[in-house]
Amino acid sequence: MKYDVVIGLEVHVQIKTKSKMFCSCPASFGEEPNTSICPVCTGYPGVMPVPNYEAIKKTIIAGIMCGCEIPELSKFDRKSYFYPDMPKNYQITQYDLPFCQRGEIHIFGKGFSGNMMEEKYIHMTRIHLEEDVAKSVHFSTFSGIDYNRAGVPLMEIVSEPEISSADEAYAYLTTLKQIMQYAGISDCDMEKGQMRCDVNISLKPSGQIEFGTKIELKNLNSFRAIHRAINSEIERQQDILLSGGKLQQETRGWNDDRMTSYLMRVKESAHDYRYFPEPDLTPICFSKEDIENLKKELPELPEIKAKRFVSDYGLTEYDAAVITSEKNLADYFDDGAKKTSAPKILANWVISELLRELSNANISINEVKISSDDMAKLVNMISINTISGKIGKTVFAEMFETGKAPEEIVREKGLVQVSDEPEIESFVAKSIQENPMQVEQYKTGKTAVIQYFVGQVMKLSKGKANPQAVQKMLKSKLDA
Ligand code: ADP
Ligand code: ZN
Ligand code: MG
Secondary structure: OOEEEEEEEEEEEEOOOOEOOOOOOEOOOOOOOOOOOOOOOOOOOOOOOOOOHHHHHHHHHHHHHOOOEOOOEEOOEEEEOOOOOOOOOEEEEOOOOOOEEOOEEEEOOEOOOOOEOOOEEEEEEEEEEEEOOOEEEEOOOOEEEEOOOOOOEEEEEEEOOOEOOHHHHHHHHHHHHHHHHHOOOOOOOHHHOOEEEEEEEEEEEOOOOOOOOOEEEEOOOOHHHHHHHHHHHHHHHHHHHHOOOOOOOEEEEEEOOOOEEEEEEEOOOOOOOOOEEOOOOOOEEOOHHHHHHHHHOOOOOHHHHHHHHHHHHOOOHHHHHHHHOOHHHHHHHHHHHOOOOOHHHHHHHHHHHHHHHHHHHOOOHHHOOOOHHHHHHHHHHHHOOOOOHHHHHHHHHHHHHHOOOHHHHHHHHOOOOEOOHHHHHHHHHHHHHHOHHHHHHHHOOOHHHHHHHHHHHHHHOOOOEOHHHHHHHHHHHHHO
């Protein structure tokens, strides 16, 4: 029996704003517990919420960037529930009139596993805005609660059940994250809880229209964990179904260290959240003109930027995708590319050297000491042969370490490439004199051995000789 995999994602994204959703407390991360709080976000009786316009605007922008429809009328609703993370005993959220409806995310290219994916649009059901709840922390004998997070603006982005593999889920999430970062809506740092994702998965016999029983996976703390958890859950469900078992609707937690999931709870009888319109907030209307004005402020979408990098700078689609994966990296490259006649070489340096060093140093592109100007200068020096690519790596390493300008490093260390004939000639002569055996090989037709001589001359010149000039001179001497 073959099964089709059906996945729907519920993604929560914290919106980057100065203050919380309905009060003026700072919406900052990492403060001492319970220091960014006030009577509103801790649910004192009688307080009134005041909506944060910036958060609403960013939600609408997120929606427009994902191709959503923005209804003219939206409202907030109360979702009643009883749990310490929500002292009002209700959460202000949106029920039947969310800010954004429908929408889509375009996924294509290679998946996380390296396999090629079918190009596809994953539809979104809705994006609504709500207030985040407090964070519970569980200790061995007691639990604590931190209200700093309570009331932080939070978007919920719900996908249709149209995702059919771990790779597609990964692509959907990375694309979503990319869009949020591009639009300055959120940094989507999962470690800081700025992006959180619940995964709903079910299997159905291949071709069957009716969906199977869905399992919800929680506690997913990284994209990699999500990818692993989905594959493990597909396998678990398949094993049960193939052995004639039945699945029950349940919520499972993922343990990434053990690479297994565990039962959290079996789906209780349908919740009665007793939704009703929030009486302390008026409905919100947007005119067509409001939406048009917001559209004018939109940043270039990552996909469009990647296309521009291919057409304007001659990058391969793959390189353009790597560079646009993060907005700050794309901006860095874009700035540098305007200052060099060799943008393709710049892309190679950014992808192979810069990204590797950033990852080794565990820092982001924002923290790098090399300015995009200096990166472009380095590439220019290499492309006009002032220094060789090999010396370029030494210079790059020092730039990365100290933030010094490349011409300064080259000057200080005397690294300018030698194309100067007499100097190279002496190295060439020396290499021929010292290696009679290789000379013999060359004379008997093994001309590939010339690379050995090039290597020797490069060594003698401490990497400063121009390899093309060296090769040319060697050839004329050896053929003589
Ligand atoms: P619930 O009522 O349990 O919250 P919803 O219908 O609101 O369920 O859907 C929540 C998420 O689960 C959505 O992202 C949706 O696409 C997904 N989903 C719904 N049914 C299934 C299913 N049978 N298999 C996989 N995902 C599903
Ligand atoms: Zn507050
Ligand atoms: Mg639901």
